[in-house]
Amino acid sequence: MAGPTENAAGDGLDASPMPNVGPDDIVIAVMGVTGVGKSTFIAHFSKTAKAGDGLESCTSNVSIHPARVGNRDIFLIDTPGFDDTYRSDTDVLREVADWLNQSFQANIQLAGIVYLHRIQDNRVGGSSMKNLRMFKQLCGENGLSCVVLATTMWSMVPRDQAEQREQELINKPEFWGRLISKGSQVLRQDNGVESATKIIEYILSKQKRITLKIQEEMASGKALGETSAGQEVEADIERLTKKHKEEMTWLKQEMQEAIRKKDYESQQEIKAIRAELAAKMNKAQEDRQRLEVNIEELRQQRISEVQKEREQAYQRDLEHQRVMMESKANLATLQAKKELEAQLLEARLKQQYADAEIQRLRDEKDPGPCIVM
Structure with a gap:
């Protein structure tokens, strides 16, 4: 075991x-x-x-x-x-x-x-x-x-x-x-x-x-889409596709109305919605096609998908490391800048103190002319 x-x-x-x-x-x-x-x-x-x-x-x-x-x-x-x-x-x-x-x-x-x-x-x-x-x-x-x-x-x-x-x-x-x-x-x-x-x-x-x-x-040789579970997914895809087609018909009518009214803002909004809906319909069609696989085809495709996922995960990890290193470098630069500014400020204060002390000593040695009243 x-x-x-x-x-x-x-x-x-x-x-x-x-x-x-x-x-x-x-x-x-x-x-x-x-x-x-x-x-x-x-x-x-x-x-x-x-x-x-x-x-x-x-x-x-x-x-x-x-x-x-x-x-x-x-x-x-x-x-x-x-x-x-x-x-x-x-x-x-x-x-x-x-x-x-x-x-x-x-x-x-x-x-x-x-x-x-x-x-x-x-x-x-x-x-x-x-x-x-x-x-x-x-x-x-x-x-x-x-x-x-x-x-x-x-x-x-x-x-x-x-x-x-x-x-x-x-x-x-x-x-x-x-x-x-x-x-x-x-x-x-x-x-x-x-x-x-x-x-x-x-x-x-x-x-x-x-x-x-x-x-x-x-x-037994059935494709994934021919299994009971696959047919359940296909039924959901069919329901979703029907809904999307109805929405697309409604959007077409809305676009015609917006064009008639010369409502350019609404036209742009409808175009964006139609593009998003078209993408969903394409994805549904792709999903249906991806169910048309037997055991061996599914295994080979999954191996390719896993390799792609690994590569993407590796690239994400590299990007994460790059961002972290960049953030650390920026933080180190900021800290060094602040430390340098602090050192300069401290040096200026010390210089000002030294100048003031020198001036005091000069004043003590040479208090200036006496004024007789």
């Missing part, structure tokens, strides 16, 4: 998706929307996890964290949510799918999944609902008995409200009801490391390994 070591943690920029992890290792994925507490959960067991205090994602890529729970060595996988701050759903799906594909080919199966949800959210909608739909499509039904649906942020709302929301999640089929009927377990992440340990121990007690639906689909 390849025991976890701290340098086994992946940073999301590794061309090898499963460094130092073998088929006999216990691997558990942690999923959920941005800001739900994935990195915080993992940080209870691993020093390599970075926990944040804001709503921006600390996890922009899949990352692997060696951890110890009780006397068991495991690996916890931090995954980006499908509401990533800076990346599209296509980007996130490609990242997660590639990691799952490569782990499947290496005969590494998940022992389970921890799916986190903020209990403070007063409704399941928007990004939370989209993330849940994607989770269902990624998993399929076979592995749901090894899934823990865990609620976080219990200290943020009154207990009675939190319990009411928990029951709504459990009872409604469109939320967690169907997952629970297929064997998923609901637990609370409401007491730091203690409750987190219970969640991991529950998964370990199942003593099972699961294969996710998307792994089976792509292993």
Whole structure:
């Protein structure tokens, strides 16, 4: 068994998706929307996890964290949510799918999944609902008995409200009801490391390994866009494209009206909005095309993307170092200037004092002419 070591943690920029992890290792994925507490959960067991205090994602890529729970060595996988701050759903799906594909080919199966949800959210909608739909499509039904649906942020709302929301999640089929009927377990992440340990121990007690639906689909030869998860993303792209087309039609009418009124200021504003909207439509089309990849094509593209990300990170690091060195040089110059000014001021004061002392001595020796009254 390849025991976890701290340098086994992946940073999301590794061309090898499963460094130092073998088929006999216990691997558990942690999923959920941005800001739900994935990195915080993992940080209870691993020093390599970075926990944040804001709503921006600390996890922009899949990352692997060696951890110890009780006397068991495991690996916890931090995954980006499908509401990533800076990346599209296509980007996130490609990242997660590639990691799952490569782990499947290496005969590494998940022992389970921890799916986190903020209990403070007063409704399941928007990004939370989209993330849940994607989770269902990624998993399929076979592995749901090894899934823990865990609620976080219990200290943020009154207990009675939190319990009411928990029951709504459990009872409604469109939320967690169907997952629970297929064997998923609901637990609370409401007491730091203690409750987190219970969640991991529950998964370990199942003593099972699961294969996710998307792994089976792509292993059978399907393109990413043909998988259930890929079709879910494509449906969102189609809805977004339709909305953008409607907005473009409305902007065309607004432009015609602005031209008729010779409203040049409005024309410029509309042009800017149309350009931004056209860019979004082009990006949506590119995202759709980037789903048309099989396992090997996705792997080769991800290797190229990782290399590009590394180069960009290296350039950013160089630029950061340049700015820091420039700032230090400017600060040193400013300090030297201030020190020189202080020295000059001190020298002038000393000279003035010396001149005054010389004048005093002269006055004592030659008090001037006597005046006789």
